[in-house]
Amino acid sequence: MALLEVHDVFKHFGGIPALDGVSLSVEEGKIHGVIGPNGAGKTTMFNVINSVYTAEKGTILFKGREITNSKPYKIAHMGIGRTFQVARVFNEMTLMDNMMVPIIPRRISKREGEKKALELLEMADLTHLRDQLGVEISGGQKKLLEFMRTMMADPEVVLMDEPFAGVNPALIERLIEITFELNKTRSKTFLLISHDIPSVMKLCKNLTVLSAGKTIAEGESEKVRHDPSVIDAYLGH
Ligand SMILES: Nc1ncnc2c1ncn2[C@@H]1O[C@H](COP(=O)(O)OP(=O)(O)OP(=O)(O)O)[C@@H](O)[C@H]1O
Ligand SMILES: [Mg+2]
Incomplete structure (x- = not known):
């Protein structure tokens, strides 16, 4: 069974379709890619999955349960985490305090939370910056921090929007x-x-390709990448 399924979802902005019947299926345990030209509807699809926007039509299932247009906090609590195209970091807070934000509404002790935060900061090579403010770190480090902060809530699936944009190669x-x-x-x-x-x-072993709000290909990355309709969608832009 797929962990996350998007079926024929529609979303318009001022009469213009951003999602025009988009579908996607993510298997559990996969690292699944979403590609497509600028304006294809990729970010909008994420925003509809976690209910930042309302789906006008279509269904979204998580572990077989319908979550379409549920409250964003409920979707987060069910185990869907998210990072943003422009990393959302609290600039006036230390990295450690940034990490602790997701545990506030949760019932784990401060000590346990700090232990977890330190493990995750260590994983991202950010431990030495734990007392720096968000504003003091680089754009790439902000992406890492946001990613690690998302992991504090222990999500089953993480939706990552452009994690590599503006990040140095190392x-x-x-x-x-x-x-x-x-x-x-x-x-x-x-x-x-x-x-x-x-x-x-x-x-990513698997890829979904969006173009003009529609899914134009889905499957094994190597095959999808060489699909003529995918090449067309990119060259056409
Ligand atoms: N809040 C909004 N109001 C109006 N139009 C919007 C809004 N959000 C997205 N759109 C429009 O919906 C379409 C899809 O946008 P979206 O941001 O989902 O594309 P994308 O695939 O993420 O593009 P990119 O690769 O540039 O990030 C675009 O035409 C965009 O202008
Ligand atoms: Mg986008």
């Missing part, structure tokens, strides 16, 4: 390693939007 490698590690050692599933095709090809 940190991209680190992000890739961490994603593999979390996938292998903690069985995390990832759904990852990216324009960085070499990184996507390294990480």
